[in-house]
Amino acid sequence: MSLTLAQLIGEIITDTKIICDNCGWSWNKEDGGDDLYMCHKCDHDNTPHALQEKVNPELESQIKDYINDYSEINVELLKNLLKIKQKFPKELDPKSGGNKYGYRGTTFNKEFISKLKVKSKSNGVTEYEVPSNLKINSKGDKGFLSFSTDEDVARGFGHYSGYVDHKKSSDRVGGYVKVSLDNPNFILHPDYMGRLSQDMEYSKESEKETLYVGNSYSPESIYVVDENLHKENYADGKKKGKSRPGRVKKSGASCKGSKSELRAKAKKYGGEKGKMYHWCANMKNGKK
Numbered sequence: 001m002s003l004t005l006a007q008l009i010g011e012i013i014t015d016t017k018i019i020c021d022n023c024g025w026s027w028n029k030e031d032g033g034d035d036l037y038m039c040h041k042c043d044h045d046n047t048p049h050a051l052q053e054k055v056n057p058e059l060e061s062q063i064k065d066y067i068n069d070y071s072e073i074n075v076e077l078l079k080n081l082l083k084i085k086q087k088f089p090k091e092l093d094p095k096s097g098g099n100k101y102g103y104r105g106t107t108f109n110k111e112f113i114s115k116l117k118v119k120s121k122s123n124g125v126t127e128y129e130v131p132s133n134l135k136i137n138s139k140g141d142k143g144f145l146s147f148s149t150d151e152d153v154a155r156g157f158g159h160y161s162g163y164v165d166h167k168k169s170s171d172r173v174g175g176y177v178k179v180s181l182d183n184p185n186f187i188l189h190p191d192y193m194g195r196l197s198q199d200m201e202y203s204k205e206s207e208k209e210t211l212y213v214g215n216s217y218s219p220e221s222i223y224v225v226d227e228n229l230h231k232e233n234y235a236d237g238k239k240k241g242k243s244r245p246g247r248v249k250k251s252g253a254s255c256k257g258s259k260s261e262l263r264a265k266a267k268k269y270g271g272e273k274g275k276m277y278h279w280c281a282n283m284k285n286g287k288k
Contacts, residue, residue: 020044063188067197075143078213081187091192094149094210095181101220102147102179102186102210105157106136107172113224124229125155128222136177137216145215147179149190150208159225164255174227177219185213248276255280 019026020039029036038045065071081092089096116128138145148154154176161167162174190208248255253269253276255262262281266274 063193063196067193072142073144073211075213078144078187078211082184082213085184085187089189091189092187094186094189096189097191099149099181099190101151102149102181102183102212103151103154103176104145104147104179105154105159105161105174105176107158107162107169108175108222108224110171110173113173113222116222119221124226126224126226128224130219130222133218135216135218140215143213143215145212145217147186147210147212148208149181149210151176151178153207155223155225155229158223159227159229162225163227166256173224175222175224177217177223178221179212179217179219181210183212183217185217187211187213247272248280251276253277253280 016030017026017028018037020042023039023042023044025039025041027040062071062073062077066073085092094102113128116131119127119129121127158174158176160174162172168174188209188211190210193209251273253265253273257265259281262277266277266281268274269277
């Protein structure tokens with residue numbers, strides 16, 4: 001049986017207190033007596049096996065709002081989920097099912113890259129050796145970072161950020177990093193994120209997203225993407241791999257405008273065109 005986020009959190013909040021699944025009344029475990037899980041207000045049986053699967057709007061909405069418009073998620077909530085990750089691997093551990101790495105699209109300073117030793121080159125992507133003890137610090141202040149278990153997704157985002165986005169800089173190149181999912185700070189399985197968004201206008205199922213609690217990380221590999229790698233996507237509307245730029249043009253959408261303007265257009269048009277406006281807004285927000 002698939003568990004809701006609310007039930008996962010319940011494993012934490014019921015360490016010292018029972019909250020009735022039926023009426024919301026609560027009591028301390030030490031005061032429960034012989035009928036520890038029986039609610040004395042509505043007589044509902046709250047034993048763990050009898051809990052009904054239901055959605056707690058307040059908790060699950062944080063994830064759904066994040067999917068929709070990159071809203072903040074309570075970092076303390078994510079930290080608490082880390083404590084019980086091993087109990088619910090299919091929902092919380094991105095390694096479950098054989099995933100090994102998380103990838104994050106980003107840009108790099110050209111001078112920094114020039115000092116690195118090339119490890120390999122293949123299909124428009126150059127891999128560099130990572131200096132020992134290197135830590136990459138994010139400029140974000142949310143307390144968590146977005147990664148993907150799909151390398152193609154991160155590669156496409158890195159290319160967009162480095163060579164297409166209006167914030168691109170001549171001093172930087174597009175690329176991505178690879179980080180081992182053995183890092184204990186990774187939380188939320190990409191398939192679980194996909195299930196939460198499957199009925200939403202903007203689904204995460206193809207993005208294979210997972211989250212990393214913290215603002216700094218140590219990559220295992222650094223990759224730089226050639227500027228011409230996805231050039232045809234922007235020119236003729238074709239889709240290569242998991243990238244979406246070609247679909248933007250084909251749908252009649254455009255990535256020009258502010259994030260708020262793009263969000264408004266996404267709601268206005270809906271359908272494929274709306275999805276592409278949504279995608280463009282996410283790109284400007286630093287989200288894969």
